[in-house]
Amino acid sequence: MGAVFVPQLPPERLRSVAQAADQAGLDELWLWEDCFLESGITAAVAALAWTERLTVGVGLLPVPLRNVAITAMELATLHRLFPGRARVGVGHGVQDWMGQVGARVESPMALLREHLTALRALLSGERVTTQGRYVRLDGVALDWPPAHRPELLAGATGDRTLRLTGEVADGTILTGGTTVEQVRRARGLIDEGRAKAGRTEYHQVVVYLHAATGPDAAARLEAERVRWGYDTMAGHGVAGGAEAVAEAVRTWAEAGVDTVVLQPTPDDPDPEGFVAFVAQEVTPLVRN
Template sequence: MTTLGVVFRPQLAPEKLRPLVRAADAAGLEELWLWEDCFLESGVAAASAALAWSERLHVGVGLLPVPLRNVALTSMEAATLLRLFPGRVSLSVGHGVQDWMGQVGARPASPLTLLREYLSAMRALLRGERVTVDGQYVHLDSVALDWPPLEAPPVYAGGVGPRTLRLTGEAADGTILDASFSAEGVRRARQLVDEGRESAGRTGEGHHKVVVYLLAATGPGAAGRLHAELAREGKESVPGLGVAGDAGAVAKAVQGLVEAGADTVVLQPTADEPDPEGFVRFAAEEVRGLVP
């Protein structure tokens, strides 16, 4: 069955998170996703609060920028969340926005090398292994978590370009695709991920999940808000991006992404969504029932 989620965008002030989490939990939303965007909000701090404020809501962080974070710290934080809230957390990592990484003096010369080394070390640490590695970017000397997760979790990685998408297949357990992917884009991305899995000999490891964000708007002025956001991103001329309309229209767009290879679709409201809590209820109470 397709999993449906909503993202809490960090353009909303942190204090807006609690009422939205309560609304999501009460409405039966399956997943709430958070971003760690510079210089807005911490993904891990927000995830911890959201999990504590809810009873059954699954919380994902997509994604944590690896140049900004030592892999041991990210693994410690991940393990803590996974033990505090077993079965309710998904974490993903990625390059981050390179201009932002440059602003804090953390821009790597080879983002692909860093992400590959990071994924290898993080997955090993979360399996409870003792890790020694002296890579180009990742350096660990006999590091092991004292409180690893009780069960090794999947580690997702985000990607846009072909080489990164192949890498997510090679080295991650799942892939995060942002809202710049149409259904056709998701189909091509899934092919690249599968190529990476095949090159790494991982095709027998089980299903590699793909999480896709879908820019969505509903209610009065929905089409205008959607077009304005796409225009701000310079993507208003890209066919098949985003959806504006009622629950039926949104569900149809979700199904198109699923048919292209998405396992989870996360509805991404526009940055100027006038009723974030209402958007959560719309997703959980109106769209969910129309998505197989």
């Protein structure tokens, strides 16, 4: 179970939300690197430093913005500073945003494959030489690789990307609004990629789930429906108390999700209260 610190909140709010999550016993607090809001790695390091036991996720880092050596250096440092407490995903990014900064590539799929392949090798402590379409390294190795290679997560929505994550990633992050039926279909496509690569280890699936609680929960979730362009919020999120939210979480979990990360509305009146609600009221109901 997790919750999102949405980047529509100012960065200076992160400390109180992270500490509230830590004190409440939340499993995971997730951060986004949406353009042009907040940095994923900087925010993750701060949240980890301010807390004692909380796992912090980043979903996700757009690979067109980063040389893979920089990604590897950042992740290696993060995992050495806070072993076992970070989960970081990468993805090909929103193409309109990538175009805005001059980083849009002709083949986002080729870039993501090359980036993930090189990143896995670098974080495994290997010396890497490759001359790909986008990723080019000449005898690059990390001086301070992590003690154990961390899981590599990748974000995906389309069919080809889902197959790719099954082939080259250890887990897949699915966006908020992913329905139960879409989760089941995604699992099938991921498994096709795993079979192609001969991978037999378990593949983690993380999904964001729109959620709102409190007296105005239904109205705030309706605003999210309009914002995201859903015809209906049914199947895309949940509004209500702990019982209703826990039931929704169980439904998505039964469809094949390992980590459900509740995504509050950007105008949630009490972000600290929301993470405590997830940890102390929803999570016990899900696990009983």
